[in-house]
Amino acid sequence: MRRRGPKPRVLFTALVFVCLYAPILLVIVFSLNKDAQLLHWEGFTLEWYKQAFNDEAVRKNLGISVQVAVLSTAISLVLAITGGLWYRNATGRARAWFDAMTYSRIVLPEVVFALGLFLLFSELNIGLGVGAIVVGHVVFNSAYATIIMQARFATMSVTLEEAAADLGANRWRVFRRVTLPLLTPAIVVAGLLCLTFSLDDVITSQFLGGTDAQTLPVLVLGKIRLHVTPEVNAIGTGLMLITLLTFLIAGLITLLRPTGAGGMLGLGRKAAE
Amino acid sequence: MSTAIALRDLRKVYGDVAAVDRVDVEIADGEFFSLIGPSGCGKTTTLRMIAGLVDPTEGVIEVHGRDVTTLRPHKRPVNTVFQQYALFPHLSIFDNVAFGLQERKVGKAEIATRVGEMLELVDLTGRGSAKPAQLSGGQQQRVALARALVLEPEVLLLDEPLGALDLKLRKQLQLQLKRIQHEVGITFVYVTHDQEEAFSMSDRVAIMRGGLIEQLGTPRDVYQRPATEFVADFVGVSNRRPGRVTSVEADGRYAVEVPGLGTIPSAGVPGLSEGQPVALIVRPESVLVAPEGAGRTSVSAQVLDVAFMGPHISCVVETPDGVSMTLIADGHETLAAGDRCDIGWAHAATWVLPLDAEAAAEAAEIDEPLEV
Numbered sequence: 001m002r003r004r005g006p007k008p009r010v011l012f013t014a015l016v017f018v019c020l021y022a023p024i025l026l027v028i029v030f031s032l033n034k035d036a037q038l039l040h041w042e043g044f045t046l047e048w049y050k051q052a053f054n055d056e057a058v059r060k061n062l063g064i065s066v067q068v069a070v071l072s073t074a075i076s077l078v079l080a081i082t083g084g085l086w087y088r089n090a091t092g093r094a095r096a097w098f099d100a101m102t103y104s105r106i107v108l109p110e111v112v113f114a115l116g117l118f119l120l121f122s123e124l125n126i127g128l129g130v131g132a133i134v135v136g137h138v139v140f141n142s143a144y145a146t147i148i149m150q151a152r153f154a155t156m157s158v159t160l161e162e163a164a165a166d167l168g169a170n171r172w173r174v175f176r177r178v179t180l181p182l183l184t185p186a187i188v189v190a191g192l193l194c195l196t197f198s199l200d201d202v203i204t205s206q207f208l209g210g211t212d213a214q215t216l217p218v219l220v221l222g223k224i225r226l227h228v229t230p231e232v233n234a235i236g237t238g239l240m241l242i243t244l245l246t247f248l249i250a251g252l253i254t255l256l257r258p259t260g261a262g263g264m265l266g267l268g269r270k271a272a273e
Numbered sequence: 274m275s276t277a278i279a280l281r282d283l284r285k286v287y288g289d290v291a292a293v294d295r296v297d298v299e300i301a302d303g304e305f306f307s308l309i310g311p312s313g314c315g316k317t318t319t320l321r322m323i324a325g326l327v328d329p330t331e332g333v334i335e336v337h338g339r340d341v342t343t344l345r346p347h348k349r350p351v352n353t354v355f356q357q358y359a360l361f362p363h364l365s366i367f368d369n370v371a372f373g374l375q376e377r378k379v380g381k382a383e384i385a386t387r388v389g390e391m392l393e394l395v396d397l398t399g400r401g402s403a404k405p406a407q408l409s410g411g412q413q414q415r416v417a418l419a420r421a422l423v424l425e426p427e428v429l430l431l432d433e434p435l436g437a438l439d440l441k442l443r444k445q446l447q448l449q450l451k452r453i454q455h456e457v458g459i460t461f462v463y464v465t466h467d468q469e470e471a472f473s474m475s476d477r478v479a480i481m482r483g484g485l486i487e488q489l490g491t492p493r494d495v496y497q498r499p500a501t502e503f504v505a506d507f508v509g510v511s512n513r514r515p516g517r518v519t520s521v522e523a524d525g526r527y528a529v530e531v532p533g534l535g536t537i538p539s540a541g542v543p544g545l546s547e548g549q550p551v552a553l554i555v556r557p558e559s560v561l562v563a564p565e566g567a568g569r570t571s572v573s574a575q576v577l578d579v580a581f582m583g584p585h586i587s588c589v590v591e592t593p594d595g596v597s598m599t600l601i602a603d604g605h606e607t608l609a610a611g612d613r614c615d616i617g618w619a620h621a622a623t624w625v626l627p628l629d630a631e632a633a634a635e636a637a638e639i640d641e642p643l644e645v
Binding site: 159160162163164165166167169170177178181182 | 325345346347352355357359361363372373376377421424
């Protein structure tokens with residue numbers, strides 16, 4: 001005999017998803033709600049977005065967030081690429097150490113690294129602020145970027161680079177004309193991921209921002225300590241959209257990457273034909 | 274003729290294994306020279322040392338008299354055609370071929386002309402704007418060739434360039450390679466594990482084993498006058514009959530006593546001494562069915578197995594003393610398993626070499642680790 005209706009496992013999965021996404025949906029809905037008390041639906045408005053956009057503090061902190069994200073991403077990518085190049089010729093022992101240090105930056109609690117850096121900077125009398133946050137974000141971002149880059153390096157044969165050297169390219173030219181183009185898809189994906197992680201980080205930014213440098217998520221956290229305003233919902237929705245967009249781009253690039261190493265260049269080629 | 278490449282006591286050691294051991298060769302200008310041997314024999318390592326992609330542990334590499342041992346790959350007057358072509362996937366065919374010229378800062382107009390000429394030489398005119406992935410294996414192989422030849426290297430190194438292609442295409446490209454080599458007149462150093470391929474193109478071949486050159490000579494030399502059992506087995510199927518030298522003739526020929534066959538006069542490796550255990554080898558195509566006559570060895574045999582190959586049949590027969598031999602006969606020969614027949618071969622078709630059972634076993638082995 002067959003039972004009617006959805007199976008328990010379907011129901012359970014649905015419940016989990018509702019619990020996960022309902023709060024997010026609520027944030028979006030209330031960012032568009034006229035009711036400032038966040039109690040009832042009183043009609044559609046973009047007022048809160050306008051307010052958030054005109055808020056001097058929000059604009060300043062968004063600027064800091066972007067600055068931190070771009071800087072930490074750039075540094076992380078350089079570390080991941082140079083690390084990957086080194087890794088290929090490293091001994092097994094050195095590789096094991098490198099892997100352990102990479103994964104520990106992801107596995108260990110972020111608060112530990114944040115606190116550690118906070119104590120270190122105070123000990124060395126290095127001022128907190130944008131620079132300190134960037135260093136903090138590089139700790140985890142470089143680990144994620146490294147893992148993505150390693151995956152690309154692992155599928156890349158050195159033969160192409162040997163061929164370039166054989167054809168008369170010196171080491172820099174080989175890197176510039178062969179290695180870098182082959183790494184491009186991985187660089188784009190890792191970069192977008194780093195930007196995302198940096199943009200919505202709270203813990204490290206909170207610890208290392210000091211008194212002047214506040215990122216947007218830290219500001220939001222501060223704002224809801226007093227009371228949740230519709231403006232916070234608008235900022236939250238905005239951040240979410242930015243994050244979603246970068247992930248979408250990263251996903252598209254990974255999905256549409258043609259076979260071989262063409263990557264984005266491959267996409268361009270198809271468009272040109 | 275002047276020397277294009279000289280390898281002097283070249284050695285490469287990985288850990289405590291010598292991948293290449295005291296290789297000492299001179300390759301003449303314009304020669305088509307092949308390094309052959311089973312995988313792991315050191316042939317690819319030798320080629321990569323000439324290209325500068327592997328640093329030798331000891332020894333000297335000279336190109337046209339100039340010591341290039343410590344030069345980086347991009348400074349060497351040699352270019353390589355890699356096994357899997359190694360075309361740059363993100364560049365067009367034109368840019369792949371132009372790569373080396375661009376590195377040399379050759380002018381745009383000249384690059385266009387020279388790349389055009391090269392694509393014509395390898396029959397790929399008009400495919401310049403395609404990407405490597407859009408070409409067939411054979412076409413990609415020709416691009417790899419064009420990319421190396423356009424730089425007019427003093428020596429072209431080829432690392433199993435036809436390895437990834439099917440048999441028919443390989444045969445075609447072998448002819449094309451030989452034609453191109455004639456046209457450009459450049460020294461080719463060719464690495465392959467396929468002796469037939471090497472024979473059909475090469476002026477000389479070196480058979481390598483365990484990092485050493487076991488024999489170096491013309492294809493005819495190594496096939497008909499192999500120095501060792503390993504070479505005899507590697508370059509083709511051989512019937513081997515153990516025996517003993519009974520006398521050394523004044524002209525350097527030997528009389529060999531082979532159990533079951535009597536005493537046979539035969540040429541052989543120089544320097545064998547009386548009483549030495551040897552192997553008498555006869556190639557299957559030299560073994561004929563029912564030939565009687567002067568200057569021949571004849572023996573009756575029973576057919577064990579017959580394989581029809583098209584133009585010919587390959588038979589395994591057993592001589593009365595229980596030794597099996599392989600022979601190749603015309604495709605119209607109607608032998609069947611169980612038949613009795615007389616077989617024989619001309620005395621001129623035999624060759625005697627020192628007995629070495631271990632080497633023969635090694636040559637027959639195929640599953641060896643890939644070389645580094």
